[in-house]
Amino acid sequence: MDWRHKTVAVFFLLCSLTDIRAMGQTPDVCSSCHANATCDDKSDGSGKVCNCMYGFVGNGRTFCQDKDECQIGANKICGHHTSCHNTYGSYYCTCLSGYSPSNSMSSFIPNDGTHCQDIDECQVSGLCGEGGRCMNLDGSFECHCEVGYQVHNGAQPFHPQRDKASCKVIDCGQPPSAEDMMLMSATGTRYGSVAVFDCDDGLLWRSGNNTCVCGADGAWKGPTMVCEAKCGPIPFLANSEVVWHDRSVVIHRCVDGYHSWRGSNVSICDNTGVWQKATLTCIAKCGPVPFLANSEVVWQNRSVVIHRCVDGYHSWRGSNISICDTGIWQKATLTCMAKCGPIPFLANSEVVWQNKSVVIHCCVDGYHSWRGSNISICDNTGVWQKATLTCIEIKPAITDLVVFNEKCLWWKAEKYEDDTEVYKVIYMGSRAYQRLFHDKRKRFLNSKADRLQLCLNLLPATNYSISITAVSAKFTVTVTTNTSLKAPQAPVIYYREVETPLPTLRLLRPTDTLDQISLYQVFVLPVEAVMVFDCTSPGNSDFSSKQKSLEQYVTAQIQVRRVGREMNFTVGDGLYYGGFYNAPLQNGRDYYIILRAVSQWNGDFKSACVLWAKAKGTSYVIRISSLSAGGSVGLVTLVILGGYSYSWFSKM
Numbered sequence: 001m002d003w004r005h006k007t008v009a010v011f012f013l014l015c016s017l018t019d020i021r022a023m024g025q026t027p028d029v030c031s032s033c034h035a036n037a038t039c040d041d042k043s044d045g046s047g048k049v050c051n052c053m054y055g056f057v058g059n060g061r062t063f064c065q066d067k068d069e070c071q072i073g074a075n076k077i078c079g080h081h082t083s084c085h086n087t088y089g090s091y092y093c094t095c096l097s098g099y100s101p102s103n104s105m106s107s108f109i110p111n112d113g114t115h116c117q118d119i120d121e122c123q124v125s126g127l128c129g130e131g132g133r134c135m136n137l138d139g140s141f142e143c144h145c146e147v148g149y150q151v152h153n154g155a156q157p158f159h160p161q162r163d164k165a166s167c168k169v170i171d172c173g174q175p176p177s178a179e180d181m182m183l184m185s186a187t188g189t190r191y192g193s194v195a196v197f198d199c200d201d202g203l204l205w206r207s208g209n210n211t212c213v214c215g216a217d218g219a220w221k222g223p224t225m226v227c228e229a230k231c232g233p234i235p236f237l238a239n240s241e242v243v244w245h246d247r248s249v250v251i252h253r254c255v256d257g258y259h260s261w262r263g264s265n266v267s268i269c270d271n272t273g274v275w276q277k278a279t280l281t282c283i284a285k286c287g288p289v290p291f292l293a294n295s296e297v298v299w300q301n302r303s304v305v306i307h308r309c310v311d312g313y314h315s316w317r318g319s320n321i322s323i324c325d326t327g328i329w330q331k332a333t334l335t336c337m338a339k340c341g342p343i344p345f346l347a348n349s350e351v352v353w354q355n356k357s358v359v360i361h362c363c364v365d366g367y368h369s370w371r372g373s374n375i376s377i378c379d380n381t382g383v384w385q386k387a388t389l390t391c392i393e394i395k396p397a398i399t400d401l402v403v404f405n406e407k408c409l410w411w412k413a414e415k416y417e418d419d420t421e422v423y424k425v426i427y428m429g430s431r432a433y434q435r436l437f438h439d440k441r442k443r444f445l446n447s448k449a450d451r452l453q454l455c456l457n458l459l460p461a462t463n464y465s466i467s468i469t470a471v472s473a474k475f476t477v478t479v480t481t482n483t484s485l486k487a488p489q490a491p492v493i494y495y496r497e498v499e500t501p502l503p504t505l506r507l508l509r510p511t512d513t514l515d516q517i518s519l520y521q522v523f524v525l526p527v528e529a530v531m532v533f534d535c536t537s538p539g540n541s542d543f544s545s546k547q548k549s550l551e552q553y554v555t556a557q558i559q560v561r562r563v564g565r566e567m568n569f570t571v572g573d574g575l576y577y578g579g580f581y582n583a584p585l586q587n588g589r590d591y592y593i594i595l596r597a598v599s600q601w602n603g604d605f606k607s608a609c610v611l612w613a614k615a616k617g618t619s620y621v622i623r624i625s626s627l628s629a630g631g632s633v634g635l636v637t638l639v640i641l642g643g644y645s646y647s648w649f650s651k652m
Contacts, residue, residue, distance in 0.1 A: 030050070035064075036064035037050045037052050038050075044497065054089070055069075056089055066088050078110055082094065082096065090109075092108065094107050099118060099139055100116065101116055122134035122135065130166075143158050143159065144157055147216075150168060150170050151165055169191070171189050172191075172215070172220050175189075176212070176220050178223060183196075193214040194212070195211065196212075197210050197211070197212065199225070203230075206227070208223065210225040229248065230273045234267070239282035248268065250266070251266055252266075252267070253265060256327070257284055257286065258285065260280060261283050262280075264278050285327045286329050287329075290305065293336065295307045295308060295309050304324070305321070305332070306321055307320045312338065314339055317333075318332065319334060339382060341382075341384070344386040348393075349363050349391050358375065359377075368391065371390050395414040397414050397421070400412045401477050403466075405455075406482075406483050406484060407457070409455075410451070411451075412450060413452060422445070423452070423471070424471055425442060425443040425454065425467070426442045426466070427441060427442075427466040429462040429465075431463070433518060460483050460484060460486045461601045462483050464480065464482070466479050485604040486516065486606065487607070489510065489515065489597070491507055495612065495613065496614075498615055502572050502573060504571075505568070506567070506568050507595065509567075516601070517599055518600045518601075519559050519578070520558045522577075522582075522593065523593070524552065526551075526591055535596060554580045555572075555582045571615070591615040594610070596608070
């Protein structure tokens with residue numbers, strides 16, 4: 001839009017003056033226009049002007065260069081999962097691999113609502129091959145093997161083209177052979193197949209499972225059956241070992257360190273299925289009983305001795321049994337310690353476990369361990385080696401957190417020593433009226449101070465959640481705040497002076513569509529000498545009446561979500577816009593058309609106004625007042641100089 005027609009203030013004064021017509025010949029402006037420009041009539045009818053075409057920027061005469069729309073990023077201009085492609089004078093969008101445009105075209109420009117959506121590759125039958133199960137992902141897919149199949153040449157999940165993997169049927173091969181057993185039958189060799197075994201002749205099935213199953217790992221599992229001689233397990237003789245046996249005869253002998261004293265060394269399985277057990281007795285050859293300090297023997301035989309601590313001592317640790325093995329005593333490891341008396345006391349702690357020589361302490365409720373060992377030990381001298389645990393009162397690391405000036409934080413820090421604490425501050429902002437808006441940032445602060453202050457760069461008209469974490473204390477506190485609404489930018493319009501009862505006017509939206517504007521209102525002001533327009537006025541609220549008074553009134557209200565990058569609006573077409581009647585303009589009357597941008601949030605209301613057009617223009621004065629800028633009233637005077645209009649703002 002031509003900068004000479006922009007209105008940069010909230011308050012305006014328009015004074016229509018008699019056109020100053022140029023004298024002499026008018027130069028041929030159109031012949032000087034750039035190849036990528038058009039020659040247009042000036043809005044005030046004073047001549048021609050060169051304007052760069054859509055997709056180009058420049059002065060319209062000496063240069064009009066291509067505008068790279070993609071430089072703001074594919075996500076912002078095309079949407080998620082897209083690539084942006086700049087062209088000479090325009091651009092187009094394509095979807096990333098795994099996504100397709102909702103308009104089914106190979107490329108698109110998203111002004112019609114086209115977006116990139118996930119392709120469900122799993123709709124293609126057999127994509128994962130035999131035994132494979134397809135699972136769709138956002139922008140891709142992956143394969144898993146069904147029961148009875150396992151991944152070949154890779155691991156699951158897998159992508160068949162990328163990983164060159166596939167699902168292969170599980171085959172365990174022939175069932176394994178087992179000692180004392182024979183295979184009776186098998187249902188196959190694949191996953192889930194079952195093989196059945198039985199004991200060899202002369203043996204009985206005593207316990208376990210006689211089946212073998214082909215498992216998911218491609219290996220047979222089982223059998224677990226135990227086959228024994230008809231008389232059962234081989235007889236056990238103390239301190240002896242078996243040197244030979246078959247299913248009915250066992251020969252025993254004494255182990256090293258023992259010698260045969262008396263009895264038979266042969267066990268026989270008789271015809272009744274009962275072992276006639278050997279009567280061999282083996283005795284140890286280890287010598288004197290081992291000595292343990294501060295202990296005594298309470299029981300013994302030739303190979304085993306049991307010890308215990310004498311009076312005044314208690315068992316601290318170790319085994320209390322000595323065993324004669326191969327003629328050498330495997331000495332007991334029992335340690336007998338002197339008794340230490342009452343358990344040590346630690347402030348703000350309690351005992352959670354104890355025996356005669358060890359005590360474990362922990363802090364009571366409301367306190368936590370700061371430093372030191374939590375174990376007290378009774379040593380060999382009968383003295384407690386007392387725990388060094390220090391228990392300190394639990395206090396929140398962050399207290400009295402408040403928000404002031406909409407963007408600054410203040411809090412108190414609780415620290416136990418003069419240490420530096422690291423604070424991690426995460427703040428997230430959202431706007432209910434702009435679902436695409438998201439502001440998430442973090443800050444770190446190192447400080448030894450007891451009272452801290454931090455100011456953040458928070459955006460206006462936003463709900464914020466702010467969390468502060470004291471890193472070493474592992475303590476987090478959260479607070480919420482709302483930033484206030486600021487006045488919106490003045491709408492970008494093409495000012496016109498027309499002589500038609502149905503003027504069509506044009507509005508351009510800013511490139512940043514995340515602005516704070518909620519709606520647009522169109523005001524009609526019949527021209528009558530000196531008039532005052534208040535930009536903060538709510539306007540005519542009669543939504544249904546088709547009879548408009550001669551006073552100023554709202555002829556249309558349009559929600560911003562219904563406005564694209566550009567809007568053309570015809571005043572007086574007799575339709576309803578947002579519940580307001582767009583009344584036809586009366587013949588023979590002069591009107592000013594004013595466009596108001598409104599921001600609404602949390603009950604707050606801010607606005608900005610611009611003069612959009614004059615219909616059937618005559619020479620009058622208009623004053624536009626507003627209370628949205630500190631309660632002052634502004635005056636804008638429009639002066640016609642050399643065929644161009646200039647505007648300035650002054651306090652009244």
